[in-house]
Amino acid sequence: xxxxxxxxxxxxxxxxxxxxxxxxxxxxxxxxxxLAFGISSVAAGTVTAMDLDAVRxxxxxxxxxxxxxxxxIPDCSPSNHDEPLVSDGTVHYLGQPLFLVVADSHxxxxxxxRAAQVSYAETAAILTIEDALAAGSIFEDGPRVYTKGDVTxxxxxADHVADGRIEIGGQxxxxxxxxxxxxxxxxxxxxxxxxxxxxxxxxxxxxxxALGLPMHGVRVEVRRMGGGFGGKESQGNHLAIACAVAARAxxxxxxxxxxxxxxxxxxxxxxxxxxxxxxxxxADGRIAGVDFTQYVRCGWSMDLSLPVADRAxxxxxxxxxxxxxxxxxxxxxxxxxxxxxxxxxxGPQGMVGIERVLDHVAHILGRDxxxxxxxxxxxxAQAASSDTxxxxxxxxxxxxxxDTADLAGRGSVRVEGSSGGGRRFGAAYSPAPAAxxxxxxxxxxxxxxxxxxxxxxxxxxxxxxxxxxEAAAWNATQPVLKKGxxxxxxxxxxxxxxxxxxxxxxxxxxxxxxxxxxNHGGTEMGQGLFQKVAQVAASRFGVGLERVKITATDTGxxxxxxxxxxxxxxxxxxxxxxxxxxxxxxxxxxxxAPHLQAEPxxxxxxxxMLRADGAEMTFEEAVSMTYMARVSLSATGFYRTPxxxxxxxxxxxxxxxxxxxxxxxxEVVIDTLTGENRILRTDILHDAGASLNPALDIGQIEGxxxxxxxxxxxxxxxxDAKGALRTHAPSTYKIPACSDRPxxxxxxxxxxxxxxxxxxxxxxxxxxxxMLGISVLMALSDACAASGPxxxxxxxxxxxxxxxxxxxxxxx
Amino acid sequence: MTKQIVEMMVNGETRxxxxxxxxxxxxxxREQLRLTGPHVGCETSHCGACTVEINGKSVKSCxxxxxxxxxxxxxxxxxxxSPDGLHVLQESFKEHHGxxxxxxxxxxITRAHRLLQENPNPTExxxxxxxxxxxxxxxxxxxxxxxxLAAAAEINSASxxxx
Ligand code: FES
Ligand code: FES
Numbered sequence: 018x019x020x021x022x023x024x025x026x027x028x029x030x031x032x033x034x035x036x037x038x039x040x041x042x043x044x045x046x047x048x049x050x051x052l053a054f055g056i057s058s059v060a061a062g063t064v065t066a067m068d069l070d071a072v073r074x075x076x077x078x079x080x081x082x083x084x085x086x087x088x089x090i091p092d093c094s095p096s097n098h099d100e101p102l103v104s105d106g107t108v109h110y111l112g113q114p115l116f117l118v119v120a121d122s123h124x125x126x127x128x129x130x131r132a133a134q135v136s137y138a139e140t141a142a143i144l145t146i147e148d149a150l151a152a153g154s155i156f157e158d159g160p161r162v163y164t165k166g167d168v169t170x171x172x173x174x175a176d177h178v179a180d181g182r183i184e185i186g187g188q189x190x191x192x193x194x195x196x197x198x199x200x201x202x203x204x205x206x207x208x209x210x211x212x213x214x215x216x217x218x219x220x221x222x223x224x225x226x227a228l229g230l231p232m233h234g235v236r237v238e239v240r241r242m243g244g245g246f247g248g249k250e251s252q253g254n255h256l257a258i259a260c261a262v263a264a265r266a267x268x269x270x271x272x273x274x275x276x277x278x279x280x281x282x283x284x285x286x287x288x289x290x291x292x293x294x295x296x297x298x299x300a301d302g303r304i305a306g307v308d309f310t311q312y313v314r315c316g317w318s319m320d321l322s323l324p325v326a327d328r329a330x331x332x333x334x335x336x337x338x339x340x341x342x343x344x345x346x347x348x349x350x351x352x353x354x355x356x357x358x359x360x361x362x363x364g365p366q367g368m369v370g371i372e373r374v375l376d377h378v379a380h381i382l383g384r385d386x387x388x389x390x391x392x393x394x395x396x397x398a399q400a401a402s403s404d405t406x407x408x409x410x411x412x413x414x415x416x417x418x419x420d421t422a423d424l425a426g427r428g429s430v431r432v433e434g435s436s437g438g439g440r441r442f443g444a445a446y447s448p449a450p451a452a453x454x455x456x457x458x459x460x461x462x463x464x465x466x467x468x469x470x471x472x473x474x475x476x477x478x479x480x481x482x483x484x485x486x487e488a489a490a491w492n493a494t495q496p497v498l499k500k501g502x503x504x505x506x507x508x509x510x511x512x513x514x515x516x517x518x519x520x521x522x523x524x525x526x527x528x529x530x531x532x533x534x535x536n537h538g539g540t541e542m543g544q545g546l547f548q549k550v551a552q553v554a555a556s557r558f559g560v561g562l563e564r565v566k567i568t569a570t571d572t573g574x575x576x577x578x579x580x581x582x583x584x585x586x587x588x589x590x591x592x593x594x595x596x597x598x599x600x601x602x603x604x605x606x607x608x609x610a611p612h613l614q615a616e617p618x619x620x621x622x623x624x625x626m627l628r629a630d631g632a633e634m635t636f637e638e639a640v641s642m643t644y645m646a647r648v649s650l651s652a653t654g655f656y657r658t659p660x661x662x663x664x665x666x667x668x669x670x671x672x673x674x675x676x677x678x679x680x681x682x683x684e685v686v687i688d689t690l691t692g693e694n695r696i697l698r699t700d701i702l703h704d705a706g707a708s709l710n711p712a713l714d715i716g717q718i719e720g721x722x723x724x725x726x727x728x729x730x731x732x733x734x735x736x737d738a739k740g741a742l743r744t745h746a747p748s749t750y751k752i753p754a755c756s757d758r759p760x761x762x763x764x765x766x767x768x769x770x771x772x773x774x775x776x777x778x779x780x781x782x783x784x785x786x787x788m789l790g791i792s793v794l795m796a797l798s799d800a801c802a803a804s805g806p807x808x809x810x811x812x813x814x815x816x817x818x819x820x821x822x823x824x825x826x827x828x829x
Numbered sequence: 830m831t832k833q834i835v836e837m838m839v840n841g842e843t844r845x846x847x848x849x850x851x852x853x854x855x856x857x858x859r860e861q862l863r864l865t866g867p868h869v870g871c872e873t874s875h876c877g878a879c880t881v882e883i884n885g886k887s888v889k890s891c892x893x894x895x896x897x898x899x900x901x902x903x904x905x906x907x908x909x910x911s912p913d914g915l916h917v918l919q920e921s922f923k924e925h926h927g928x929x930x931x932x933x934x935x936x937x938i939t940r941a942h943r944l945l946q947e948n949p950n951p952t953e954x955x956x957x958x959x960x961x962x963x964x965x966x967x968x969x970x971x972x973x974x975x976x977x978l979a980a981a982a983e984i985n986s987a988s989x990x991x992x
Contacts, residue, residue, distance in 0.1 A: 025923050032931030033919035033938060035866015035906035042865035124856075193870045193878055193932040193966050243868070243932030244966050277871045543930025543967045712926050716972060720929060723969030747875035747964070755970045756961040762971055 020556035020777045023712035027548040027567050028241070028541075039243050040197035040213045041274050049199075050079055052259050052273035053126035054103075054114035055133045056282060060142035060352040060740025062108050064115065064135060071132035072118060077125030080267060083116040091227035091258050095219055095251040097319035100355070102227070102258055108137060109317035110352050111740045112282035114255065119263045119271065127276060142352040142740045146291055146312045149349035156319055156348040163330050163668030165458040166341030171306025175297025179381055182294070183373045184812040185366050187314075188287035188359055188728040189744075191752050192542075194243020196253050196284065197274035200224075200260035207234045208261050213242045214253040215540050216580035221572045223254050224261045232572075235261075240569035245542035246724070247358030250580045251320055252284040281745035285357030286734065288325055289314050292370040298378050302389035306341035309333050309370055313348050313363075316355035322348055324514055325356070325363035327665055331514065331672060332367035334457050336468050336506040337375070337393040342458040352740055358582060360724065361784045364509055365791070369729075369813065372505055372791050376798055380808045386795070387472075387481065387504050394506075395455045395466040398772075460669045463676065465772045468506045471680050471702050476504055479682045479700035479763070488684065492803040497689055500697075501800025504682040505792040509785040510673030511584055512658055514665060518579040519658035519674075521589035525554065525597040527605075527650040531637035533558065533565045538578025539590035540570045544783055545713035546586040552709060553591045553776060557598035559622030560636055575653075584677070584781035587709065589656055591776035597654030608646045609639040660773075675773040677780045679703040681722065681789035683759070685796040689804045692821030694797060696726065698761035701789055706771035706780030718764050718786040725790020727753040729813045730797070801827050837898045839864070840908030848895040855879045855890040857898075858905060866906035866935040870964070877963030880936035881905045887943040889962075906935035909942060917987075918942055918980045927976030929967035937963050941977045951981060 031037035055072065057064075073081050084090055084105050094100040104115045115135065120126035143154050172178055198220075199211040208228060212220050217237040225235045237257075242249055260271040275283060291312040297305040311329055315322035330344045375393065379386035455463045476482065481504050488500040513519050523537040535554050541547045547567040555562045572578070579589070606620040606627070613620060615629030627639045634642075643650055663672040681701045687694040701722060705714040731751040735743045744750040770778035794813055797820060801809035805827030812819055832847040839862060846861050853872075858864045858881070867890055870878030874892040881890045882904040910916035915923070918938050928934040937960070944951065944959040951959060956977050957970070965973060 025926060026928060026931070028931065029923040029926075029928060030912050030915070032928050032934045033906075033915065033922045034910055034912050035864070035935040036912055037931050038865070039868070039932065041869070042859075044863070191966050193876065193930065193964065194868065195870075242930060244930045246966070277873070543928075543932075545929070716926050716929055716968060719969035719971045720967045721969075724966070746873055747871050748873060752964060752966060753969075754961045754964060755973065756957045758957065758970050758974075764971075 020552050021707065021709055022552060023710055024548060024552065024562065026545050026713065027551060037241065039194050039241065040199055040211050043199060043211060045199065045272060046270050049270040049272055050119050050121060050263065050267060051123040051126045052263055052271055053118045053123070053130045054279065054283065055116045055118060055130040056279070057104065057108045057111060057113045057115055058135070059108055059137045059139050060111040060144070062137045062139035064104060064106050064108060065138050066136045067115065068134035069116060071134070072129045075125070075129035075132050077120040077122055078118060078129045079121060080119040080263065081116060082119070082263065082266070091262060093223060093254040093258055094318060095254065095320060099318045102255060110354055112354060112742070114283065117259050117263065119267060123274065144351055144353060144736060144740050146314060146349060149351050150347070154350040156315060156322060156350055161326065161330065161346045162343065163459055164343045165339065165456070166306065168306045168308050168341045168343040171341035172295060172297040172308065175305040176299045177381060178295065178297045179377055180295045181373065181377050181810065183292050183370065185290040185292065185369050186814045187289035187356060187734050188732050189281060189734065189750055190244070190246045190248030190286065190359060192242065192244030192246060192248055195275045195277055195280045196249065196256050198253060198256040198260045199270065199272040200257070200264040201270045202264045202268055206230065208264065210235065210237045210257050210261060212237055212239055212253050212257045213249055214239055214257070215242065215245045215249045215542060215582055216251065217540065217570050217572050218576070218578045219251065219580065220253060220257045224257055227258045227262055228265055236571065236573045238569050238571045239540045242540065242542040246360045247362065247582060248284065249542070250358040250582050252357055277747070278745050281750070282742060283354070285316060285320060285355040287359035287728070288322065288356040288363065288366065289734070290329065290366040294370065294374050296374050296378060300382065301392055302378055302382055302384055303392050304337065304339055304378070307339055307374060308343045310345045311347065311367070311370065313346060314351050314353065314356060315348050316351055316353045318355040320355045320357050322356060325358065327363070327514055329363035329367035330668070331459060331510060332364040333371055335368045335371045336395060336508040337371060338395045338455055339458055344458060353736060354742070360721070360787045362583065364784070365725065365788050368507070368788050369791055369794065372795055376795055377808060380802060385485065386799070387476065390506065391472060394468055395463045397469050398464060398466045459672070461671045461673065465675060467704065467767070467769070468508065468678055468680065471678060471704065471767055472504070472506060475680045475682060475700060475702040481682055484684060498686055499689055499800045499803040500684065500686050501796040501798065501803060502682065502684040503792050503795035503799050504680060505795050507679040507785055507788040508676050509788065511588065511677055511781045512661055512672060512674045513579065513583045513585060514663060514672045516661045516663055519585070519589065519661060520579065521593040521656050522575040522578065523590060523593035523597045523654040524574045525594065525601060525652055525654065527601055527640055529641055529644050531564065531640045534568060535565055535594060536568050536571060536574040537590040537594050538570065538575045539586040540581040542581070544586065544717060545710060546581065546590065548713060549587050549709045550591050550594050554594050554598050557595060557602060557622070558636065560625050584783035584785065586783065587779065588775050588781050589658070592656035593654040595654065595776060596656060597652045600652040600654065601650060604648050605639050605643045608643040608648055609634060612642070675771060675780070677704055677782065677785040678767070679785055679789050681792040683792040683796040685793065685800055687797065687800045687820050689824045692817035692819070692824070694817065694820055696759040696793060699759040699792070700763045702765050702767055703786055703789070704767040704769070704780060705782045706769065706775065707778040708766055709777055709779045711766055714766060714782045715764050717782045718789070719762070721784070721786030722789045723753050723758065725787040726793040729790055729794040730815050733814050733816050804828060833896065835895055835899050837900065838902045840904060846895065850894065850896055852895045853891055854893045854895045854898055857895040858890060864905050864907050868932055868935060870932065875964070877940060878933055878936045880939045880963060882939055882943055887940050904939070906939050909938065917983050918977070921980035921983065922976040925976040925979055926972045927968065933963060933965040937965065937973060941980070944977070945981055945984065949981065949985060953978060
């Protein structure tokens, strides 16, 4: 079968009947205990007294664990050993776990946790950017700075110079399934942990650490998550460790899941940013140089903040060639939840910065922002490099020529939405060669820049120019309702910037009956990774998908895995599975070839058969023959991403294997009296390379866009002056609902193979579409600008209140 | 706290459970009856993951006491179909990619089932507003709306054919 197919999610049948199991659905032994944290009610200070008698005597409580109960308090940090499981007496944020309750039910544990009497000696909490700067409360020894060219000279020599600032709010993941873990004690002190985690190896490592075991004493299994979005890369550590230590102490299975409010209060969110900029530019809108200062509120512990802040710097250029640039990044330590990974991992914030700059420049010059964006684009890509033709090709045939029918089959690309027929893009792609230099501010050559063609195709298909003129005509006559439209590009770097993480392993067994068991280090959180990788396996063996059993991620099967993050799941694990399958396939071919009177290299696996020169046998026959010949039908596969080389301190090198691209055009309307706003229409054209599964990819794009739009519009995190998060439940924190979706929503894939040799020439699609949501913010800025002469300086999230303020600024 | 007996009809079967007066229906369904299709997403009636059908209404079972369900007729996602015999809506969500992580899916389908009972021929707009009480963090809703509209069309054409 072909690897490229719009097949449903692998577990769809289970999901639609409620039979798919998440951690909390797994049947537990009758003596299972349940845990809850007691959390701090102040943001900074020390605990002066903690009376837990009432907690201990509360109904159902079996044990209570506090700092004094540990020789060494287990650490939960993925990076810096700075997150004790329970407070050591110092309080770093409001919501920090102080003690752990072990009870016979979830509710009993939660109820008991509230009975504690805690007194604190409060100290002044560092909450804001100003607080942190004033107190010198930072991570690393100072700001990180990446530079390209001479910014000072570029600004001095520019026709125009503008300054500005944008505040960019954070975002709660709101994975619909909250954090959860279950620990099952085993003989000889070993532990099995079921966790809702994107990073089973990290859970294994931290649990082993907490229990004083080598990693081989802990096995972690993850079948699926009910959403992750980065929020389960490190934030599940606390629950897994708590369950493991409580299971060790009581000898009983222990389960923990955060109630939604606890999840909001305890776990980290997307980093909020302030970005100050000074930009020099010419009369045509071309940027001469830009100086960015990014202030990143990291929260109380280091967690993943350094690479997040790095990635924000690495996306400060987005799609634009900056002749001179300086990006300064301040990583601020504050007494708030420890900000963590969230889809895009800092990239979106960096990108909002430069998009704001271009919007501002266009406003000053009175030009169409899209024109200004386009004159600043990187030069077009060189014609696709020769390795596109010589690399691996879709289709399952060993040694077969390029399967063109299969490539045509990729026409399953579809355009969808309430309007619009079946358009396809990308067919007439003939890029002009690159002009001069096209390096990013970090010195990486942009070799595959396809946004000129994509922008052209999208602006035509959505009639950007016509609708921009209509919006202007509308705005000229309508005093209250103003429309805005914006088309913004996305260029997102694919690979972990911590180079060693770009590796993956797989384990494949073929059983005597021809059924296939597949395992790899990636985790399933709804993105369809398992389905895509199963398609790869089925395709390598030329069999139907029903033969491939997808099994839970298990540290006992594939060790030392990286988090399923950085959009890399399919790129890494798909390749590792392919390597394992090809190893077994070669062994089968060697055994079967003599019976087909052919050389092993000539054997083709297709349609459940092995074929060579007219002779054929079934896959089962060949497998059984291989077994009888005493040849192994099991193999591991390993993959590491090539070409990477990165020095994060100097800000120089090639951190990314390739870039994924996209463009979105959004039209909005605002009510200038109330600030209320609506998305009228969104058109998206997104680059998923040669999509492995267009249906799943389009799902990622739609979901990513809506999540990005939510981040920049309705999702507002509000901390009060005491450091309490006031928006700690869905009653006050508003993620997009079904009725908030754009009225018209068209999504199409850009139908071109990746120029780099990725799995079947596909591209990663997990994170990049989130940044398509920036088009909404820019459209809202356009609408605000239509209500007055001044630049509206719209901040994010552009809630109704913020839109109203921006309208006021535009009129000032 | 003294427990009391509650008798209810769940997915066509009479079930008797012993519950504390303060116990929420979602926990009785999930923990006592092992019906883990309805999920817990927020416990404050905002997300809809726990949606079940009670006496012909969509109800968020996280904000109803089990004792209030005395004598009620309850349908959960498990009562609509099984992995080997999917309901039209279930088939439609599967085929039209109306799910990603799947956590919202049981509640979505249960709600959509009731919506189509109330309004067998909804417009896209009506579906969008009729489903607004069920949150999905993954899909962006496009495929959910599409799944429901496709199921409605199928149910309607089947019933026309029957007439
Ligand atoms: S759990 Fe009941 S509505 Fe969210
Ligand atoms: S599919 Fe994940 S919440 Fe809906």
